[in-house]
Amino acid sequence: MAKETFHDETAVMAEAMGPWKLAWRQLCRHRLAVWAGRILVAMYLIMLLDGFLCPYDYDSQRRDHAYHPPSRLHVFDAQGRFHLRPFVYGSGYTFDPVTFERRWTEDPGQIYPLRFFAAGDSTTMLLSLIPIHWHLFGVDAPGRLYLLGADYNGRDIFSRLIFAGRVSLTIGLVGTTISMVIGMLIGGLSGTLGGWGDNLIQRLCELIMLIPGLYTLMILYNALPAGLSSVQVYFGVVVILAFIGWASLARIIRGMVLSIKTSDFVTAARAAGVGPWRILVRHVLPGTFSYAIVAASLSIPAYILGESGLSLIGMGIQDPTPSWGNMLHDAVNIAELTKHPWLLWPGAAIFVTVMAFNFLGDGLRDALDPRMRTS
């Protein structure tokens, strides 16, 4: 048998590297997961540097620029002269005499060159911890740069898309953490208790799992008191989502705890006089970590989609705080969407994020589940 010979490379390596390092190596072999990981790291970095990377603050409005189309960057001006520094023209609009739709035109008389490290709107970065009024790029006022167009209030969609990461990218992590802590504690408790306590907790989990999800979310959202600040609404939404999310995790953790509970090292710990709570936290729950990590990474997309879905129908993060979901709210009106298709960009951001988390979760599952390990 290969197991008994010293030539078995994997066995020797497993001993030398330890399970976590081995898992890491396995993860690096999963090419799609590595790319997904890189994309996510880039997105989170962009999120941290949001105020610096976007030209405007998320609530910087120009009411007369409602639904301004994406700005075009030029290097040749109207006279055909070449400009080393790309520029945008000032813009104006006329009304279509029949439909009264706005027709946007560029004014070759006004040239606003693209400036780097330019002073502009005062805003914040690093999750609003650091105030900043320098921006990586922008154009001088009164010119406006709309890389992806503007929304109804004349706010830059590119800037809002990046700022929205604060909500949409963190809600998955925060929500998953909350439901994981609750799920592990309650699942662990249920498995440790046994008897009627276990029974009661399991019935409670089933109850949470059988109530219709979106209806419950909507009812709970409406139960939030009026007049909350945007941070309070954010945590309200997270808690609502976690309320639905912890039960399935708790059930699976309980099953794992039941099997770990009978292993020799737990018996040894009990014989050594370790208390039940300490056994649970120090000896039993760590055994469920690898599973919990996989489950967490696979449940992050559910939180992102949950927040977007709720915000999309107006029952989540409220304007002016941007989230990818509430930015899409404007796109629900098909007549407006057809005239201003750039309203769909937040959907693309959700798609990329969800896909990246799915691939990463897939890779993590392969890496942390020894049964699926190749070579």
Added chain:
Amino acid sequence: MGAYIVRRILITLVMLLAASVLGFGVMKLTPGNYFQRLLQDPRINRTYVEQEIAKRGLNKPVTQQYGLWLWRLGHGDMGTSFIHNQPVAKVIGSRLINTLVMNLAAITVTWVLAIPLGIYAAVHQYRWSDKLLSGLSFVGMSTPGFFLALLLMWIFSGLLGLLPAGGLTGVDHDRLSVAGKLADYAAHLAIPTVVLSVGALASLQRITRGNMLEVLRQQYIVTARAKGLSERRVIYRHALRNAINPLITIFGYEFAGLFSGAALMEIILNYPGMGMLMYDSIQAKDEPMVMAGFLMGAMMLLLGNLLADVLLAVVDPRISYR
């Protein structure tokens, strides 16, 4: 089996009761109700509103209100909707049919396409067609339904003008012939059906492929091939049945989602189904309506799970319930 089903149905009833307590409790978390909002409107007669509140028992303690609601429900009365001023059952009726039509269309499309595609991918494992299907499945599973719905609406309704922009019927629906009406329904159902199918199709295709590959590795398939059976017969007679058995459970879950699974899609596409009704009712605090929808959703989920377990026992003789 019979005893098992009876026991499960009893448990189901207890769970439904618990769900109704939970739902009622959450709904009553916020103070105020539909009528108290009316009180703030100076155009509405105060005594009339107070009469309505008293008539519906909304001034009693929450526990008494719950008891009253449950007692009426036991007598087959789901109450009267506040906003529609009609019996809840009557309002729900047509909405329920709309939701079921949409979901059944989506489930049919999903299963009719997913099973053959899954088998095809398994039989052609690692060929380019399998890889293409895998890639599409991953994209399909990661595409948020609401985003796909907006994208399709933009392209097919906004840009090309081929399909109507949401809703269930066109403006001229009443003047159309029977065939015209059916075509009108079909045009309105096209986008929701495609959107709801895509995600489900992607995962069902992957699962079918996985099951099929697992079965094809078994000894009895080798035996069947060694006997000289045609590949066709091996796949469709010997392998397929065992590959499809586990999917029965998924069918049960899809049945569970028939009722409330597509609520978000309905709200976005302005489709007059249960999800839309619940959205409006929850916002207006139309309590009898919310409770009825909530409970029916929970009931469908419970029945779906039960159906999955029973069907699995029926098709797989190795499983027995005591």
